[in-house]
Amino acid sequence: MPLSASVLIDGPSELVFDYAIPDQLKVLPGCRVRIPLRNRPATGTVLRVHEAPEGDFALRYLTDLVDPEPLITPELLKLAEWITSYYGTPLEQVIRSIIPSSIRGEKGSSKTRRAALIDKPPSEEDLTILAKRAKRQHAILSLLTAASKPIPITELGGTSAASSLKSLTEKGWVKLIDLEVRRDPDSGETFVPTQPLTLNPEQDEVLQAVTKSLNSEEPPNPILLHGITGSGKTEVYLQSTQKALDLGKNIIVLVPEIALAPQTVQRFKARFSEMVDEIAVLHSNLSQGERFDEWHRIRSGKARIVIGARSAIFAPLPNLGLIIVDEEHEPAYKQENPPKYHARDLAVVRCRLEKCSVLLGSATPSLESYQNTLAGKYEIIRMNERADGASLPLTRVVDMRIESRKQKGRDAILSDVLRASIDQRLEANQQVILFLNRRGFARSLQCPPCGHVIQCNHCAIPLTYHRADERLVCHICGHQAIVPKLCPECHDPAIRFQGYGTEKAETIIRKVFPSAKVARLDTDTTRRKNALRDTLRDFRAKKINILLGTQMIAKGLDFPNVTLVGVLNADLSLYAPDFRAGERTFQLLTQVAGRAGRGAMAGEVIIQTATPHSPSIQFARHHDFEGFVDQELEMRRQFGYPPFTHLALLLARSSHERRAEFTLQTLHRKLAENLPDGITLGDPIPSPLTKSHSQFRFQLLLRGPNARALSRHLNKILSATPTPEDVIVTADLDAYDLG
Ligand SMILES: [Zn+2]
Numbered sequence: 039m040p041l042s043a044s045v046l047i048d049g050p051s052e053l054v055f056d057y058a059i060p061d062q063l064k065v066l067p068g069c070r071v072r073i074p075l076r077n078r079p080a081t082g083t084v085l086r087v088h089e090a091p092e093g094d095f096a097l098r099y100l101t102d103l104v105d106p107e108p109l110i111t112p113e114l115l116k117l118a119e120w121i122t123s124y125y126g127t128p129l130e131q132v133i134r135s136i137i138p139s140s141i142r143g144e145k146g147s148s149k150t151r152r153a154a155l156i157d158k159p160p161s162e163e164d165l166t167i168l169a170k171r172a173k174r175q176h177a178i179l180s181l182l183t184a185a186s187k188p189i190p191i192t193e194l195g196g197t198s199a200a201s202s203l204k205s206l207t208e209k210g211w212v213k214l215i216d217l218e219v220r221r222d223p224d225s226g227e228t229f230v231p232t233q234p235l236t237l238n239p240e241q242d243e244v245l246q247a248v249t250k251s252l253n254s255e256e257p258p259n260p261i262l263l264h265g266i267t268g269s270g271k272t273e274v275y276l277q278s279t280q281k282a283l284d285l286g287k288n289i290i291v292l293v294p295e296i297a298l299a300p301q302t303v304q305r306f307k308a309r310f311s312e313m314v315d316e317i318a319v320l321h322s323n324l325s326q327g328e329r330f331d332e333w334h335r336i337r338s339g340k341a342r343i344v345i346g347a348r349s350a351i352f353a354p355l356p357n358l359g360l361i362i363v364d365e366e367h368e369p370a371y372k373q374e375n376p377p378k379y380h381a382r383d384l385a386v387v388r389c390r391l392e393k394c395s396v397l398l399g400s401a402t403p404s405l406e407s408y409q410n411t412l413a414g415k416y417e418i419i420r421m422n423e424r425a426d427g428a429s430l431p432l433t434r435v436v437d438m439r440i441e442s443r444k445q446k447g448r449d450a451i452l453s454d455v456l457r458a459s460i461d462q463r464l465e466a467n468q469q470v471i472l473f474l475n476r477r478g479f480a481r482s483l484q485c486p487p488c489g490h491v492i493q494c495n496h497c498a499i500p501l502t503y504h505r506a507d508e509r510l511v512c513h514i515c516g517h518q519a520i521v522p523k524l525c526p527e528c529h530d531p532a533i534r535f536q537g538y539g540t541e542k543a544e545t546i547i548r549k550v551f552p553s554a555k556v557a558r559l560d561t562d563t564t565r566r567k568n569a570l571r572d573t574l575r576d577f578r579a580k581k582i583n584i585l586l587g588t589q590m591i592a593k594g595l596d597f598p599n600v601t602l603v604g605v606l607n608a609d610l611s612l613y614a615p616d617f618r619a620g621e622r623t624f625q626l627l628t629q630v631a632g633r634a635g636r637g638a639m640a641g642e643v644i645i646q647t648a649t650p651h652s653p654s655i656q657f658a659r660h661h662d663f664e665g666f667v668d669q670e671l672e673m674r675r676q677f678g679y680p681p682f683t684h685l686a687l688l689l690a691r692s693s694h695e696r697r698a699e700f701t702l703q704t705l706h707r708k709l710a711e712n713l714p715d716g717i718t719l720g721d722p723i724p725s726p727l728t729k730s731h732s733q734f735r736f737q738l739l740l741r742g743p744n745a746r747a748l749s750r751h752l753n754k755i756l757s758a759t760p761t762p763e764d765v766i767v768t769a770d771l772d773a774y775d776l777g
């Protein structure tokens with residue numbers, strides 16, 4: 039029986055065809071191949087190799103291999119299979135995202151330049167003659183002799199040097215070659231080399247654990263590094279990387295978003311400045327050509343350290359020794375398009391498959407990872423001291439119920455306390471960061487005078503207001519209620535949605551502080567390329583006094599002149615309709631507080647809230663992570679949320695509202711028939727984001743103790759249920775964004 043290959047054809051159409059494999063070719067999944075397509079030659083990537091279907095004589099033969107080696111490693115293929123079985127995504131789709139189109143396609147293929155180099159050095163005699171008769175040829179020869187490496191023709195005078203080069207090659211002294219050029223995304227940058235710092239005992243303990251793990255015979259357990267903000271995690275990453283390099287192994291460093299981690303990349307390049315050519319950086323802003331070059335440098339083993347955002351988990355790095363996941367709690371590690379993988383979870387799986395070490399670091403570990411340490415699956419090591427000996431900033435909580443009474447009827451945006459503190463900072467020429475988290479904006483109902491939030495009794499999350507039919511809906515179980523006229527707690531009629539966004543806040547702040555230079559950073563203002571980078575640079579250069587932004591500026595940034603951080607409305611994230619809202623608020627407040635007082639001056643944090651006694655706020659204020667997780671895990675256990683269950687979100691969207699709703703209702707009915715034991719099925723409801731990109735969205739949630747059982751049941755029903763052509767149905771296992 040001849041073997042055949044399923045080949046993904048290069049080009050925008052993403053076609054997959056089967057071809058027979060000629061006997062003499064060694065074709066493996068991931069190989070690039072030449073194939074006949076209709077009557078033209080084409081290229082593609084082998085997705086799978088299988089036995090040709092019996093009696094299928096129509097199969098054409100593939101012509102040849104483009105590269106002898108597959109584009110991805112056999113280990114990455116195993117990872118792809120794991121993703122298919124866990125998330126229920128077809129293997130073809132997984133491989134498509136592991137080998138992005140710019141790598142598969144022809145667009146980025148490597149770039150070359152004509153260059154000259156010495157072939158056979160001329161004699162002294164020849165040189166003397168040349169110096170007199172052909173000055174130009176003499177000049178080129180001396181340059182090439184001095185360089186003792188190829189020099190691009192453009193640097194020798196370009197076309198004006200053509201005739202000189204011609205005679206030099208004819209005399210056999212010089213030869214011309216095609217020089218491969220690397221498109222280096224960081225070209226032009228310089229790095230000041232740094233030496234390893236002396237570790238404090240806490241940092242040293244982590245390094246010892248990583249070293250032990252790197253040398254372990256058995257597949258080691260992942261290590262969770264819980265280190266407070268400013269405890270010097272990056273230095274531990276750098277020295278751990280050195281340990282892996284010393285053992286001849288390679289390293290992947292994942293950061294949540296490369297635009298927000300320029301300092302991390304800089305610090306790696308500076309520490310390993312002698313091997314800066316062996317560091318590859320992968321991120322979404324690379325051009326097709328840059329991505330192509332970086333990928334091939336990784337695959338060929340020329341790069342030994344790969345730094346990148348979530349998709350860098352698919353870097354085809356051979357001989358992997360260590361994966362570092364910085365800020366492992368960040369939702370940015372979750373891919374929102376299929377395959378909807380979580381890069382931190384894949385890091386753990388990849389380490390198991392390749393028997394290498396994994397170091398997860400965070401000041402506020404995710405409950406998922408923390409629970410794994412309690413269950414003995416991960417090792418946990420803590421760093422509770424700031425590396426520079428600085429103390430954590432003083433955090434004050436301001437009760438906005440009092441402000442709301444003072445500023446009757448209007449949105450209380452700035453409390454008197456915060457206003458006075460900002461004035462002080464402006465006076466002293468220090469800088470201020472103000473946060474306003476827009477998640478959950480105008481969705482949950484809160485009573486300004488008493489702070490009460492209307493919640494679902496079954497699910498412990500706020501009910502969400504749906505304007506279209508004036509209803510309150512629970513996005514976990516589907517429970518519905520009518521909008522009350524008076525606050526059920528204090529009977530005040532002022533109950534309403536949480537008011538304002540960053541734009542309105544900016545207007546008020548400009549009005550209150552007319553002489554201050556104010557900048558705003560959110561998804562609206564950062565649409566322009568480099569807007570985020572430019573604003574942060576201006577802020578660092580002290581051209582901006584007050585920086586107002588969403589959570590996008592909460593993490594990783596380090597501005598020594600910032601002495602005040604204000605959280606305008608902590609309740610916006612705290613009462614988002616999501617069971618992780620408490621965790622995210624705790625993380626946000628902790629990260630935000632970590633921004634203040636990084637320099638020599640003491641920092642201060644002011645948190646404005648109408649629920650000052652909420653545990654997330656109080657534990658964050660006292661920098662008490664253990665206290666927070668104890669009560670939060672108890673809530674999750676009680677209401678059956680992750681990490682004690684897995685959760686899947688099923689979404690139907692269409693420009694035709696009724697058809698989207700009907701499709702989801704049909705799926706709900708079929709999911710309910712023969713529902714496996716242990717799986718809970720929520721009712722179909724309109725998504726919190728009811729309409730997006732002119733499409734109506736409906737969703738339901740499933741929960742169960744076993745991820746694979748959940749995705750099996752979902753996929754069984756989805757593949758057996760035909761859906762209308764204009765309705766798109768997607769499933770998201772271990773969903774982070776609940777709509
Ligand atoms: Zn509910």
Ligand SMILES: [Zn+2]
Binds near residue numbers: 485486489527528
């Ligand atoms: Zn009230």
